[in-house]
Amino acid sequence: MTEAEPEKTCESANTIGDNENLTPEMLVRKHASAVLALCMAHTKNFHDSEDIMQNVFLRAFMKFDTLRDKSRVRSWLLKIARRMCIDFHRKRTFTKTLPDDIPSPPNSTDEHIRRLHTAVSKLPDGYREPIILYYLDGRKCADVAKSLGISEDTVRSRLLRARLRLHDMLLEDQQ
Amino acid sequence: MKKQSNCQNRREAIVSLILGELKPHAAEKLKKHIDTCKTCQHLYKMLANEEEMIQAAFKSITDRADTIQNKLIEQFEKQKLQPSSRGQAVLHRTTGSSKILKQITKIAAAAAMMAIAVLVGISLLNGSSAWAKVIQAFNEVENVHFTEKLIMLDGTVQQHELWLKRPNCLYENYGRTIFIDNGLERLVIDTEEKTAQFSDSFMPFRPLEEHYIFDEIKLFRGQSSMEIESEILPGESDDSTLVFSLKKDENETSDFAFQGKAWVDAKTMLPLKIQVELTSEQKDNEPKSGEIVFNYEPISDNVFAMVVPEGFTELPRKQRGVMSGRVLDENEQPVENAVVYATDRAGQFSEQITTDANGQFIVKLPPEGVGKPVWLPVLLRAFIEEVPDKIAWSIIADPANRHGPGSGWEPGGNIPYDIANVENDGCILRSANGIVLRMEPAGAIGGQVVDADGTPISNAEVQLLRCDLADKHGNAGLFGIDVHKWSGPGELGIVRTDDNGCYELNNLPQLWKRTKIFVRAEAEGFVGDTSSFYAKGPIEYEELDFELYKAGITATGTLIDNYGKPLVERYISARINGKEYIRTKTDSKGEFTLLNCPITDNLQIYAELSHNSWPPHETQRYQTYTYYPDLTVGIDYRDAQLKYDVEMVAQLPDLILNVVVKNTSGELLKYFPVEIRANAAQISTQWKVEKKFIRRTDKNGKCTFTDIPKVAGLKLVLHGDNRLLNEKLSENEKIFVEENRKKYFWAEVPIEIRDDQKEYNITAVALTFDEYEKQKDSQR
Numbered sequence: 001m002t003e004a005e006p007e008k009t010c011e012s013a014n015t016i017g018d019n020e021n022l023t024p025e026m027l028v029r030k031h032a033s034a035v036l037a038l039c040m041a042h043t044k045n046f047h048d049s050e051d052i053m054q055n056v057f058l059r060a061f062m063k064f065d066t067l068r069d070k071s072r073v074r075s076w077l078l079k080i081a082r083r084m085c086i087d088f089h090r091k092r093t094f095t096k097t098l099p100d101d102i103p104s105p106p107n108s109t110d111e112h113i114r115r116l117h118t119a120v121s122k123l124p125d126g127y128r129e130p131i132i133l134y135y136l137d138g139r140k141c142a143d144v145a146k147s148l149g150i151s152e153d154t155v156r157s158r159l160l161r162a163r164l165r166l167h168d169m170l171l172e173d174q175q
Numbered sequence: 176m177k178k179q180s181n182c183q184n185r186r187e188a189i190v191s192l193i194l195g196e197l198k199p200h201a202a203e204k205l206k207k208h209i210d211t212c213k214t215c216q217h218l219y220k221m222l223a224n225e226e227e228m229i230q231a232a233f234k235s236i237t238d239r240a241d242t243i244q245n246k247l248i249e250q251f252e253k254q255k256l257q258p259s260s261r262g263q264a265v266l267h268r269t270t271g272s273s274k275i276l277k278q279i280t281k282i283a284a285a286a287a288m289m290a291i292a293v294l295v296g297i298s299l300l301n302g303s304s305a306w307a308k309v310i311q312a313f314n315e316v317e318n319v320h321f322t323e324k325l326i327m328l329d330g331t332v333q334q335h336e337l338w339l340k341r342p343n344c345l346y347e348n349y350g351r352t353i354f355i356d357n358g359l360e361r362l363v364i365d366t367e368e369k370t371a372q373f374s375d376s377f378m379p380f381r382p383l384e385e386h387y388i389f390d391e392i393k394l395f396r397g398q399s400s401m402e403i404e405s406e407i408l409p410g411e412s413d414d415s416t417l418v419f420s421l422k423k424d425e426n427e428t429s430d431f432a433f434q435g436k437a438w439v440d441a442k443t444m445l446p447l448k449i450q451v452e453l454t455s456e457q458k459d460n461e462p463k464s465g466e467i468v469f470n471y472e473p474i475s476d477n478v479f480a481m482v483v484p485e486g487f488t489e490l491p492r493k494q495r496g497v498m499s500g501r502v503l504d505e506n507e508q509p510v511e512n513a514v515v516y517a518t519d520r521a522g523q524f525s526e527q528i529t530t531d532a533n534g535q536f537i538v539k540l541p542p543e544g545v546g547k548p549v550w551l552p553v554l555l556r557a558f559i560e561e562v563p564d565k566i567a568w569s570i571i572a573d574p575a576n577r578h579g580p581g582s583g584w585e586p587g588g589n590i591p592y593d594i595a596n597v598e599n600d601g602c603i604l605r606s607a608n609g610i611v612l613r614m615e616p617a618g619a620i621g622g623q624v625v626d627a628d629g630t631p632i633s634n635a636e637v638q639l640l641r642c643d644l645a646d647k648h649g650n651a652g653l654f655g656i657d658v659h660k661w662s663g664p665g666e667l668g669i670v671r672t673d674d675n676g677c678y679e680l681n682n683l684p685q686l687w688k689r690t691k692i693f694v695r696a697e698a699e700g701f702v703g704d705t706s707s708f709y710a711k712g713p714i715e716y717e718e719l720d721f722e723l724y725k726a727g728i729t730a731t732g733t734l735i736d737n738y739g740k741p742l743v744e745r746y747i748s749a750r751i752n753g754k755e756y757i758r759t760k761t762d763s764k765g766e767f768t769l770l771n772c773p774i775t776d777n778l779q780i781y782a783e784l785s786h787n788s789w790p791p792h793e794t795q796r797y798q799t800y801t802y803y804p805d806l807t808v809g810i811d812y813r814d815a816q817l818k819y820d821v822e823m824v825a826q827l828p829d830l831i832l833n834v835v836v837k838n839t840s841g842e843l844l845k846y847f848p849v850e851i852r853a854n855a856a857q858i859s860t861q862w863k864v865e866k867k868f869i870r871r872t873d874k875n876g877k878c879t880f881t882d883i884p885k886v887a888g889l890k891l892v893l894h895g896d897n898r899l900l901n902e903k904l905s906e907n908e909k910i911f912v913e914e915n916r917k918k919y920f921w922a923e924v925p926i927e928i929r930d931d932q933k934e935y936n937i938t939a940v941a942l943t944f945d946e947y948e949k950q951k952d953s954q955r
Binding site for chain 1: 186187190191193194196221222225228229230232233237243244247248601792794
């Protein structure tokens with residue numbers, strides 16, 4: 001049962017009812033955070049992620065007709081996002097580190113947040129994607145698995161390892 | 176000791192407990208353990224505290240995502256983008272820069288899209304050849320005046336007007352904003368704010384041919400999504416005017432439908448009027464109907480007059496950003512007549528300019544808003560053509576990020592970034608002033624280009640292609656730098672060989688350090704060749720010779736398997752001693768043509784079949800890939816024969832292998848791991864996994880492998896230590912595996928393949944360690 005439930009919610013997020021009524025708003029609302037998360041995982045920078053995310057949705061609209069299986073919108077969007085991030089890196093290989101760009105909410109422990117983002121940006125690529133998607137997109141392994149097109153077990157094991165590494169890095173940082 | 180290592184293993188379990196990913200009973204068990212174990216308790220507490228912090232941090236991003244989301248939705252709403260091709264004509268104006276997108280005014284309304292869709296969509300349908308002529312005629316038009324009237328949902332009328340006159344005059348009236356460009360100047364009039372502003376013309380950067388009116392076909396190339404039906408209506412048409420009916424139905428990808436008519440001049444085939452009406456359900460901001468009237472009369476220059484209307488405030492002229500600075504020699508003296516080359520990272524911006532008597536130069540950047548930004552970092556090089564061993568150079572980088580980690584930009588570092596006064600917007604350069612370029616010794620690459628007989632080839636083109644960061648073994652790394660414009664002098668850094676076939680690429684920055692540098696030589700009538708060398712440190716002079724083959728052989732053929740099935744979209748290449756020269760893909764019938772292959776009896780045609788060249792995310796193609804062993808076919812070379820037909824037959828992997836594993840006393844070994852192997856890179860890993868080329872024998876000590884290819888070095892491997900990587904085992908199996916570990920020695924059994932035999936029975940005998948030692952001794 002615990003397995004089946006996240007599966008279901010994921011399904012409903014992926015199949016956008018009838019595609020006849022698919023509006024940009026729906027597309028954006030349903031998938032923006034996942035796309036942003038993926039961009040963040042790649043660019044490690046908020047401003048660039050925002051730009052790329054906009055472009056991803058524009059591109060998605062332009063190419064929407066070419067998508068045959070409309071139930072795969074989400075992974076398709078993420079595919080576009082990943083490509084764009086790669087293109088972005090090709091175009092300008094200068095990477096910004098996260099801390100300068102992340103506006104932190106007032107009164108919160110800014111320092112913690114800064115440290116966390118630095119640590120996340122140091123994670124290897126294969127770990128960064130799942131962990132960011134996990135935290136930014138509903139904290140469900142099944143969703144992440146669907147989004148990334150890898151098995152749920154893989155996501156879980158990567159997530160756990162990534163989380164442990166994060167812990168180690170934060171600990172090191174503290175010391 | 177043991178306890179600690181167990182707790183080490185529990186780390187992941189504790190994380191999954193915190194993340195709520197642990198199954199209930201396991202969670203209970205672990206919690207009990209945590210209560211008793213101090214190490215784990217400590218870890219659990221720390222992780223739990225962290226978790227709170229992490230979630231809070233990500234929450235701040237989620238909040239931010241929501242604001243962006245709303246902004247984005249607003250943006251889409253504004254432009255009325257719908258998930259269909261309608262968005263495209265709007266989108267191309269943004270030219271890929273979201274910065275510009277943010278500034279877009281409401282100039283693009285949906286009905287314009289409707290009309291453009293009519294013009295474009297039909298040109299792609301084969302059945303409407305008459306309409307294709309209309310498109311063609313329209314794209315060649317000299318003058319066009321285009322008025323567009325849209326009736327909106329609320330009954331308001333929007334009117335847009337465009338005047339285009341080749342070669343470079345443009346007047347665009349989108350209601351609120353008017354753009355006038357006469358090829359020299361540009362005037363932007365804001366009718367609401369009552370302001371006007373002059374700037375340099377956009378035409379040199381975005382010529383009229385690229386105006387969306389003319390350019391739209393490119394946008395839709397390969398995407399005939401608009402299934403518009405058009406027919407000539409004979410009853411309404413006459414000798415002078417043809418009337419077309421236009422209709423687009425709703426389909427599964429688009430709920431947008433319209434119908435209308437187009438009036439076309441029968442003589443010129445130019446559209447005169449297009450009227451379309453929305454037939455699908457009307458949505459907010461979508462026009463009910465639109466009418467476009469075209470006029471092709473010569474346009475008076477008065478239309479493009481640059482006049483600020485009365486009562487309007489003229490804003491100060493919009494200035495373009497510049498890169499300016501000086502070139503100095505080693506003694507800090509200005510260098511006159513040095514040519515300064517400026518190229519940006521994306522390779523889109525490239526300018527050259529000569530310094531004046533004070534060694535000064537000014538390079539103008541494209542105007543803002545034209546959609547051709549200059550991306551940082553920008554490479555500046557200056558040298559005098561007659562002085563090949565000197566160069567002054569520098570790189571303009573984002574001041575905040577000039578040493579970005581893993582930037583991949585620096586081939587070994589030591590790049591002078593000392594440039595003053597850089598203004599930038601992220602990675603887009605706005606201006607850079609006070610640049611100082613100092614002359615320093617330059618590097619060079621030189622050598623000779625000869626043909627296969629050793630005769631020098633004169634007038635061959637040689638250029639630097641790429642420079643890849645390499646590892647210490649000289650293997651090219653991940654980041655490549657496009658350096659084809661780096662060497663000089665000459666157009667695009669191309670130099671030509673002299674009568675002795677010698678060339679020299681001069682004025683190279685000596686920045687190479689641990690890089691792999693690729694140089695390409697090409698000559699008419701010869702097959703181009705790329706050579707590379709590995710630079711361990713700064714290069715002063717590197718010698719690189721080329722031997723080019725004459726081109727001319729055309730190899731055609733088909734690629735099928737031994738069952739006659741054509742192999743589609745596989746890479747075929749012409750190779751000499753393993754080096755690839757020409758490459759192509761087979762078509763849907765498995766046919767291929769390799770043109771201009773090198774003329775030599777060594778020529779081989781190679782089919783790259785063992786590697787799945789589809790990336791995994793192209794799921795369908797990736798998964799339907801069938802493995803075949805690679806195939807190399809020589810040609811039956813005859814002097815003076817230039818055309819060869821090659822029949823390539825790939826062998827479907829269809830061998831069957833029945834394996835029985837015994838020990839020396841004849842006992843059948845159950846659950847014994849066996850593997851099929853061949854020489855390196857012969858069998859693709861994907862195939863090995865799919866067909867389970869590593870498996871255990873069954874309880875009778877037998878197993879059967881199928882779909883084995885006929886490749887060199889085929890052998891059976893007995894994994895004596897009874898363990899396989901990445902194996903999922905049940906608890907009982909694990910016990911069995913552990914019990915039988917390291918009983919037997921690793922053994923390899925070669926498989927002899929005969930041409931006519933498909934199925935093989937092999938009995939493999941596993942030796943224990945003692946037996947192996949004995950056998951080895953007796954052999955000695």
